[in-house]
Amino acid sequence: MTRSHLSTRYQQTAELNMDQIFAQAADPENISFGMGLPDEAVFPSEALAQAFNEAIATAGASIFQYHDTQGPLSLREKIAALTATYFDYRPTADQIMMTQGGQQAIDIIGRAFLDKDDHIIVEAPTYMGALDAFDSYEPIYHEVSLEADGMDMAQLEATLQQYPETKFVYTIPDFQNPTGVTMSLAKRKQLLALAAQYDFYIIEDSPYRYLRYTGEAVPSLAALDTDGRVILISSFSKILSPALRTGWLVANPALMALFLKIKSGLDIQPSYISLMAIDHYLAKHDIQAHIATINAKYRDKCALMLACLAADMPDTVTFTQPNGGFFIWVSLPEGVNATTLLAEQMLSQAKVVYVPSEMQYASRQVTHQFRLNFTGATPDDIRTGIARLGQALHQHLFVAQ
């Protein structure tokens, strides 16, 4: 080829991406806190195996045929009930569309709303997969800093004053990825009031909400919304199994026809086999009880990692105190580059994997922080891994002084 055929959006230099982290995490010598992995031990593997069996036996050959784009009604009805339980908000089954994990829901929203150079607001930091998806549509990002109780509302309002054409705010209000932070009720109300004032959508991405270990639930944005401004995304990845690749999107009926058209262009329809297996699982098992079991296990892992961090980190290192979810967010002294540190020291010497902050900010400018996952590792690996990380950081920060 004598010219570049690539879209301009991909003509920049390649950067560290999620796929590379998957690869690094797979090196058996490394203890990985990188990927957001659930603990395999909590998968209801037997029950899911049986559910696949029953779904296929019940439907017969028809389960292997093309079906519809939105997903089976019986499953969407069960998701409506699950949403009522955990989000205090009951959508109709018609408002729910199945997606290929929550990730595809993010991409569909990007495609529906974004032209090149449109304005959107994201948390700083935010879910790197959302940035991957939105990047394809080449929006102009505005970042709003996260505080211990969610977005800095003064900064959000100032941003909206400057960019009133903002199309949506993308937020992960519950046990945020990557920080573990949960948005307070007061801030949720403020966000909704601003959405009405500046006429934008709120994308509430909430795959972790089911996983609360301490403290009281805060009402969901969808529950507080009175005029169809919230588009809710969730998924079975963190509460059943990520390999099911089953998420969903809840939106007002006016948007659903377009979302279905987009989904059809993306991959025609979801895998009916997996969806019917989930439907059978949910019909036969108490998913609330299953989630309670998961929470008991993850509560301990979260507490253990926080205790290890408190014991092993240098004094100049700080970290968040999540009440649920998958992640703890660690801040090194400013000026320390966590990406370089990962590449030059952690992977090769300390043999510990984390996700550096750089790729988790829309600006790609903040480099002294990183994300740790506490659900995927064993308690022993948490102890050993955080000890190794602490040792390496003590050494590095001492040398750096």
Add this chain to the structure above:
Amino acid sequence: MTRSHLSTRYQQTAELNMDQIFAQAADPENISFGMGLPDEAVFPSEALAQAFNEAIATAGASIFQYHDTQGPLSLREKIAALTATYFDYRPTADQIMMTQGGQQAIDIIGRAFLDKDDHIIVEAPTYMGALDAFDSYEPIYHEVSLEADGMDMAQLEATLQQYPETKFVYTIPDFQNPTGVTMSLAKRKQLLALAAQYDFYIIEDSPYRYLRYTGEAVPSLAALDTDGRVILISSFSKILSPALRTGWLVANPALMALFLKIKSGLDIQPSYISLMAIDHYLAKHDIQAHIATINAKYRDKCALMLACLAADMPDTVTFTQPNGGFFIWVSLPEGVNATTLLAEQMLSQAKVVYVPSEMQYASRQVTHQFRLNFTGATPDDIRTGIARLGQALHQHLFVAQ
């Protein structure tokens, strides 16, 4: 909402889309030749049920975890062998990436290559799902007419002279969707020569190649390609089951890293459960023998529909004579609008569903043709449906004179 938040690409009026056809096809009173449905009776349902069982039992809990974006090596190796058998071209497993049906491969290619107003060439008519996918990237389409042996090469060359910046030519060379036409060897060679001369990629979308009922196989474009210009797309949807949602993309190594990055942003990774079930199926069963069984059945259906069309259509109606695949393409006299006819007469009175040509041309300007699927209907439905169609057309064309 007081303003439109939608991307400009979706601010036009809604048109008939694939999802609506699915819905119409579902009306039990209608005989549907609309969707490209395989015959459920040819699915290896027992074997697939067992394969899901075995895959889950063998892997245990780990099958339900996140895996990698490209898909399991053992399956990609089997696809490499399948490609060698049916395409006379043997890629390495590294050149293969699993996708959510062939549809997602098309979307990934659009995202990788296309900026707004980039030039691409498609067949006229072409696969409507490809138009759905490419539309998102807002390219400028140039259409090249299909003849009985593939694209009009003089028209293609003239188009390339006028638009030498063309990024790729998208073609379905085998039993094309929607016309059933197969590109001749001479034209394949000409296409590759033009690709070298004008420096563009060829997207060879070939899900139907396995399904030849009459005549001799023509070498694939991938087999004839000597400099990595062909990106091959195929799928298990037509030879195993569409509900597996499993397709793949074969590309030169230089492109693979970008395709993986894009796939990761779209939906992180494929469903490992379905992929491992297919891997188990292929390890245990002779897929060539299975394909031969399918072909015997579809050969009869194709011949039956062609015979019914010959008997029942008015003289002014013409249709293609496919050697394989899923579809026959019917042309009414110019001036007859097949979309209007479908909406006003076929669905309500004749109770027959086809896909009107309008949505199968990038220009959306050709309205007097339609696509018929012959694999999904029973022989009785083919007889009855084509008779009804013929009757309605006799009536309509007589009145129209």
